[in-house]
Amino acid sequence: MRGASIAFAGIARREFLRFTRQRERFLAALVRPLVWLFIFAAGFRSVLGLSITPPYRTYVLYEVYVTPGLCGMILLFAGMQSSLSMVYDRETGAMRSLLVSPFPRWFLLGSKLLSAVLVAVLQVYAFLLIAWLWGIRPPAIGYLTVLPALVLAGLMLGSLGLLISSTIRQLENFAGVMNFVIFPMFFASSALYPLWRMRESSPLLHDICALNPFTHSVELIRFALYGQLAPLSLAVVLGCLLLFFGGTIFMYDPAKGLWRGRKGGRG
């Protein structure tokens, strides 16, 4: 058990070190949602009328509505970015040296995943701090209750990234992931507009959004930020987490999946 906690601490420390080494990455991760908050949300404020929907008790400004969605955006990008680093690591020896560690593979992958999520959660809090200065001020307790929601949503999105990374063979394919995973997931969700609005324009699109696990990540975060629990979203996020992480374990299993039936590089 002690060995395992040392291994986890080592993996987490490396993730943080890498993160602090790459200051541009931190800035990029912070600027992206801020651009949405400062520019996009300001522009949309007048276009979009919002009714009073839970967890909000009053009419809210569009900036307030979109904030949990942008938290989700940070987690989504971080999850996909860490999957990018997995693909990159696999092309160098870093991934191999991780997998030849004597600890079980599910533990190694889970540690890697959790470390990346903790780094992403820090980014979310940095964003929430700036949002607070911008006047978006959820109840104080919300900053505490949102933590488990962020970690869970981050784990779910990160394990999706892991699962995708295990099927990508080359780095270049990651651009495809951006186009076919990140953008559809983000736009077809409740991050930018409430689902009832969506139903008015297209019932089919509404159903797609309602099925999108990212919608449930956002709703879980939205309710948690106001000290409330969204049970359905929690169930969906947990279910998807189990499914995606299970798939990842399968893909990385020595006896099947990823490494099977494929030439292992130069012989």
Add this chain to the structure above:
Amino acid sequence: MTQPSGAASAAPDADALVIAGVSHRFGRVTALDDVSFTVPKGAFCALLGVNGAGKTTLFSLICRLYDSTSGRIVVAGHDARRAPGKALARLGVVFQSRALDGDLTLAQNLAYHAALHGMGGRVARVRAGEVLELVGLSEKSGARVSTLSGGQQRRAEVARALLHGPELLLLDEATAGLDIRARAELLALIRRLISDEGVSVLLATHIFEEVAPQDHVVILHRGRVLADTTAEALASGGDLGAAFLAMTGAQA
């Protein structure tokens, strides 16, 4: 969870590596066909073969990146399939591609890899100091890996692979891309590890100058073992390279 690091013990006189009837297929392609050989404890073995002979596939199987289709791989007395944790704990690997993170310092890298073997805190720091001393990089501990020369980076990779005190060291074309001097230094280091530290080494290479006459040589060609003898016997008074070409040419 069992503690997989140093505590795992093996039969004291077990062979460092036993490959017994190992075959592996990628779909319809047979990458390895009934490969068998043994690396005794504290011995050096060169695995010779051209690109595509199956060396990397064999290494991947030993490291358990994937399972072999059939056959048995035993590292220091531990079956790689039945007791992967114990087998991996006795194994140190230097991959063809870099495993160290160029952005981090050598010390930070070693701390990370020590943690992957369950070593933390003071134990890890002491051990990192020892392996750096062993490869002659003590004064580079605080340097970022990307600032090291190619030869120093390779030696650092060896230090990384030695962190957990493995019985068997696998080197996959470890000298690739090095100049003559760096290569000679690395090879001298490897020979010293065998004589002074009692480590067993399996070195995959296609560079015949790296093999000494008395060395144990296994020739892998198109997934099959063509020879399992000493370099001397193989060359039979002539040139090892010529003997190799004659042997693999006849098979082509």
